[in-house]
Amino acid sequence: MALLPWLIAMAVLMIGSAFFSASEAAFFSLRAPDRRVLRGGSSAARIADGLLEDSDRLLSAVLFWNLVINMVYFALASQVALRLGTEPRYRSIAFAFSLAALLALIVLSEMLPKTLAVLVAKRVAVVLAIPIAFAVRFVDPLMPLLRGATEFSRRLVWPRFQAEAYLRIEDLERAIEYSTADARLIEQERTSLRNLVKLSEIRVDEWMRPRTLFRSFRPPVSLEDLRGELPPSGYLLVTARRSEEVVAAINLKELYHVPDHHLEQLADPVVVVPWCATVADAFDEMRSERRSVAAVVNEYGETIGILTFDDLLDTIFRAADDRSERLWNRSLIKPIRPGVWLVTGLTSLRQLAAGLGVELPPMKSATVTGCIWEQLQRIAREGDEVDCGPLHFRVLEAPAHGLLLAELTLSREEAAS
Numbered sequence: 410m411a412l413l414p415w416l417i418a419m420a421v422l423m424i425g426s427a428f429f430s431a432s433e434a435a436f437f438s439l440r441a442p443d444r445r446v447l448r449g450g451s452s453a454a455r456i457a458d459g460l461l462e463d464s465d466r467l468l469s470a471v472l473f474w475n476l477v478i479n480m481v482y483f484a485l486a487s488q489v490a491l492r493l494g495t496e497p498r499y500r501s502i503a504f505a506f507s508l509a510a511l512l513a514l515i516v517l518s519e520m521l522p523k524t525l526a527v528l529v530a531k532r533v534a535v536v537l538a539i540p541i542a543f544a545v546r547f548v549d550p551l552m553p554l555l556r557g558a559t560e561f562s563r564r565l566v567w568p569r570f571q572a573e574a575y576l577r578i579e580d581l582e583r584a585i586e587y588s589t590a591d592a593r594l595i596e597q598e599r600t601s602l603r604n605l606v607k608l609s610e611i612r613v614d615e616w617m618r619p620r621t622l623f624r625s626f627r628p629p630v631s632l633e634d635l636r637g638e639l640p641p642s643g644y645l646l647v648t649a650r651r652s653e654e655v656v657a658a659i660n661l662k663e664l665y666h667v668p669d670h671h672l673e674q675l676a677d678p679v680v681v682v683p684w685c686a687t688v689a690d691a692f693d694e695m696r697s698e699r700r701s702v703a704a705v706v707n708e709y710g711e712t713i714g715i716l717t718f719d720d721l722l723d724t725i726f727r728a729a730d731d732r733s734e735r736l737w738n739r740s741l742i743k744p745i746r747p748g749v750w751l752v753t754g755l756t757s758l759r760q761l762a763a764g765l766g767v768e769l770p771p772m773k774s775a776t777v778t779g780c781i782w783e784q785l786q787r788i789a790r791e792g793d794e795v796d797c798g799p800l801h802f803r804v805l806e807a808p809a810h811g812l813l814l815a816e817l818t819l820s821r822e823e824a825a826s
Contacts, residue, residue, distance in 0.1 A: 411492075412493075415485055415488060419485050422485070423482065423518045425478045426475060426479055426514065426518035426519070427521070427522040428522075428537070428540075429471050429478070429544075430526075431526035432471055432533075432541050433523070434533075436457070438530040439461065439530055444461060445677060446531065446660075446663050449677050450535070454534075456538040457535055460538065460541065460545065465556070466549075466552060467541075467545060469548070469556065470541075470544060471541070471545075473548055473551070473555060479514065482514060486510040486511075487507075489506060491503070608688045609687050609688075610687065611687060611688045611757075612687055612688070612775055613682055613684060613688055613690075613691050613716055614713070614775045615759065615775045616688055616720060617705045617713070617714030617715060617716045618642055618715050619755070620712065620714055622641065623642055623715060624640055624646070625646040625653065625655055626648065627648050627650065628650055628673040629671050629673060630647060630671070630673045631670045632667060632672065639661060639662075643661060643717070644658045644661065644701075644702055644715075644717055645658065645659040645661055645672060653712070654704070654706075654710070655715060657679060658676055658701065658702035658715075659675050677700055677701070678700065679702045679703060680694045680695050680704070681704050682704070682705055683706060683708075684706065684707050684708075691703045692721055695718060695721075701717060703716045742756065742764065749816060749817070749818055750816070750817045751805075752777055752816075752817045753777070753814060753815075754781075754812055754813030754815065755812065756777045758774065758776060758777065761817075765800075767798070769797065770797075780797040780802075781795050781804065784797065788807070790804065796820070800819065801817070801819070802815040803816040803818075
């Protein structure tokens with residue numbers, strides 16, 4: 410019975426060590442998309458995201474508390490072992506107790522909590538955010554000393570250490586060259602690099618999801634408004650209260666809990682880019698503002714489409730930048746017979762001209778639909794025929810809400826050449 414208080418104290422310290430071990434694993438397992446979700450969540454979720462703004466401070470505090478707790482734990486374990494070892498017949502028991510105390514701390518306070526915390530990192534981070542915030546604040550007076558000790562250790566062990574650039578193109582190319590001998594994989598990775606460069610050539614109005622291809626919701630937004638379906642883009646788009654302009658978005662695929670009402674409270678503001686900006690410009694804006702959706706507006710400030718971060722990844726990793734196939738699962742251009750092709754309204758005129766080897770006159774439109782409407786000066790109807798430079802289009806299908814299909818032929822001069 411004399412040892413019972415010591416054992417209870419050791420059990421409490423094990424719980425404390427497990428608490429800080431789980432905190433370390435959970436917080437530093439969060440990715441950028443996870444942090445965006447936390448940023449738009451509850452007050453505890455926002456506190457968790459705020460702690461990661463100064464990750465060095467958070468890590469120093471967590472390691473400090475874990476070290477203190479473990480030192481006290483081993484001190485108590487040593488006292489218990491010494492008390493057991495006062496009699497010769499209990500010395501083997503004292504040794505076994507010391508070994509069991511060490512294994513218990515490693516398994517129950519380090520390995521197990523860290524493993525479980527990584528599996529549900531966001532939930533653990535939200536649950537532990539407030540007590541961890543108090544623990545970090547309590548250690549703040551010691552933080553200059555801890556950082557000074559870290560800097561001194563670094564200079565002592567690695568006096569000539571210099572931070573390397575985060576990523577350079579030549580590093581990426583060298584990694585591709587030495588990482589594999591598979592020719593197909595190397596070509597795929599080189600294609601991704603080429604597509605990265607193409608981001609500066611593609612305009613957002615060529616790659617955006619047009620207004621007719623996404624749903625938006627005016628607040629307040631409830632779960633019933635989705636009608637049990639995930640939007641095609643994967644994002645719930647929220648408009649202003651008194652207009653149809655998209656002002657915020659939620660990546661529904663990253664939410665681990667969707668409330669029944671007021672979903673707009675979880676939404677992050679969108680980046681606004683003009684229709685004439687390049688995809689690279691939009692990507693820079695989204696990255697600097699840490700947003701996953703850009704609203705594309707025309708010269709009147711009206712939302713005409715959206716561009717999501719998933720669309721950007723699709724642009725980089727697809728072999729061909731064909732958004733008709735991406736949005737409608739239909740090919741960009743399909744031969745019907747010699748000299749005649751079937752094209753979709755979303756087909757980029759720039760890509761079409763490059764693929765057919767022709768030159769187009771200057772025009773405002775970026776897509777087949779835009780070109781046809783620009784020439785007709787009205788909404789296209791089935792049977793309409795227009796010329797866009799050397800390209801002749803005959804409208805086959807023109808649904809009010811859907812994908813325009815047209816038959817494409819070349820002018821006689823171009824066909825002869």
